[in-house]
Amino acid sequence: MKRWALLLAAVALSGCGLKPLYGGGAAGPVRSTLAAVEVAPIPGQSGWLVGNALRDRLDAGNQTARYRLQVELDDQIAGLGVRRDDSVARERRTLRARYQLVDLSSGAVVLDATAGSDAGIDVVGSEYATIAAERSALERLSDIVADQIVARVARFAQSAPTTDATGAR
Numbered sequence: 001m002k003r004w005a006l007l008l009a010a011v012a013l014s015g016c017g018l019k020p021l022y023g024g025g026a027a028g029p030v031r032s033t034l035a036a037v038e039v040a041p042i043p044g045q046s047g048w049l050v051g052n053a054l055r056d057r058l059d060a061g062n063q064t065a066r067y068r069l070q071v072e073l074d075d076q077i078a079g080l081g082v083r084r085d086d087s088v089a090r091e092r093r094t095l096r097a098r099y100q101l102v103d104l105s106s107g108a109v110v111l112d113a114t115a116g117s118d119a120g121i122d123v124v125g126s127e128y129a130t131i132a133a134e135r136s137a138l139e140r141l142s143d144i145v146a147d148q149i150v151a152r153v154a155r156f157a158q159s160a161p162t163t164d165a166t167g168a169r
Contacts (some may be wrong), residue, residue, distance in 0.1 A: 032063075033157035033160065034150065035059060035063045036065055037067045037069050038069070039068075042072075045138070046075040047071070047073055050095075050097065050142045054069065054150065057150045068101075069099060071097050073097050075094070075095050077092070090122060092119070093137045094118040095138065095144075096114065096115070101153060111152070111153065115149050115152070117144040
C-alpha cells in the first residue's frame with residue numbers, strides 16, 4: 001500500500017511543471033537578468049543599507065546594465081506599549097519599499113511592485129541600548145526587503161521573454 005502511495009505521489013509531482021528558479025546556472029535567464037540590473041541611488045540611511053544589500057545579491061560584476069532598479073523607501077518607527085509613567089515600552093519599526101524595474105533600452109517600467117517588513121523593539125531604560133536596537137532592526141529589515149525585491153525580480157526574469165547576448169528579444 002505504501003509503495004502505491006509513493007508511486008502515485010511521484011507521478012503527480014513529476015507532472016506539476018515545477019522548474020528551478022535558477023536553472024541553467026550563471027548562464028541561465030534568471031541569473032543573467034539579475035546580473036544586468038543596476039541599482040539607482042536610494043537616499044537616507046535605510047536607502048544606503050537596502051542599496052548595498054541589493055547590490056550584494058544582484059552581483060552585476062562587469063556585465064552591462066539592461067535594467068535599472070528604482071526604489072523608494074518609507075521607514076517608520078511607532079510607539080506601541082505605554083508604561084504607567086506614560087513612557088513608551090515597545091516600538092514597531094516598519095520598512096516599506098516601492099520599486100520599479102526599468103528597461104534601459106526603451107525606458108518602459110517592466111515591473112512595479114512593493115515589499116516590506118516590520119520588527120518589534122523593546123524600549124529599555126538605556127537610551128543607547130534603544131538606539132542600538134532600532135539600528136539593528138533597520139539592518140535586519142533592509143536585508144529582508146532586499147531579499148523580497150530580488151526574489152520578485154527573479155520571478156519576473158523567469159517569466160520574461162528570453163533575450164540573446166545583445167539584449168534583442
